[in-house]
Amino acid sequence: MPIVLIGPMGSGKSRVGHRLAASAGAPFIDTDQRIVERYGPIEEIFEREGEEYFRIIEREVVAEALHEEAVISLGGGAVLHPDTRADLADLQVVWLRVSPEAVAPRLAGGNRPLIAEGGIGAWTAILEQREPIYAELADLDIDTSRRSVARIVDDITGRFGGAA
Numbered sequence: 001m002p003i004v005l006i007g008p009m010g011s012g013k014s015r016v017g018h019r020l021a022a023s024a025g026a027p028f029i030d031t032d033q034r035i036v037e038r039y040g041p042i043e044e045i046f047e048r049e050g051e052e053y054f055r056i057i058e059r060e061v062v063a064e065a066l067h068e069e070a071v072i073s074l075g076g077g078a079v080l081h082p083d084t085r086a087d088l089a090d091l092q093v094v095w096l097r098v099s100p101e102a103v104a105p106r107l108a109g110g111n112r113p114l115i116a117e118g119g120i121g122a123w124t125a126i127l128e129q130r131e132p133i134y135a136e137l138a139d140l141d142i143d144t145s146r147r148s149v150a151r152i153v154d155d156i157t158g159r160f161g162g163a164a
């Protein structure tokens with residue numbers, strides 16, 4: 001069964017997912033990366049077509065990915081789609097948490113359209129809206145603020161046995 005990583009921007013979904021997949025000998029899918037491969041840079045999609053269109057193509061990519069036996073890192077807002085929430089109910093879902101203080105330096109230099117202007121204030125406001133959704137979906141939650149990627153990978157394999 002797939003292991004799916006959810007959580008806010010900068011929580012480590014891409015980096016942890018990559019390492020977890022390597023250690024489990026499983027394929028790794030980053031849905032943001034798939035969107036970029038198929039449709040171009042995310043900030044350009046937001047700019048050209050808007051967030052609503054982005055959520056439609058994101059759902060298509062996520063629905064396809066969730067059928068694969070893999071470690072899957074979702075975009076931070078993928079859980080906003082009700083069909084994705086329904087799909088996740090049957091899968092192994094890990095919520096990577098992070099404090100605003102710990103995430104601030106991790107966000108430096110990124111191209112994240114939803115926080116391009118509002119910075120850490122916007123990040124915090126978005127998290128407040130989404131936290132109940134992450135909490136409802138998660139089978140395991142890990143605070144990554146002061147935890148190494150290797151330990152986080154161990155936490156996840158300890159809970160799910162490592163195989164995707």
Ligand SMILES: Nc1ncnc2c1ncn2[C@@H]1O[C@H](COP(=O)(O)OP(=O)(O)OP(=O)(O)O)[C@@H](O)[C@H]1O
Binds near residue numbers: 013015032107144
């Ligand atoms: N546990 C950790 N400790 C310290 N730094 C970390 C940790 N996990 C990730 N990072 C760093 O934080 C930054 C963001 O990580 P990453 O891209 O994996 O986050 P993400 O959740 O995929 O974000 P996004 O939703 O924007 O794709 C990267 O520079 C990464 O190296």
Ligand SMILES: O=C(O)C1=C[C@@H](O)[C@@H](O)[C@H](O)C1
Binds near residue numbers: 042074076
């Ligand atoms: O939190 C979000 O809504 C987003 C997070 C990123 O992973 C990307 O999917 C995109 O920048 C939107």
Ligand SMILES: [Mg+2]
Binds near residue numbers: 013014015030032073
């Ligand atoms: Mg990512």
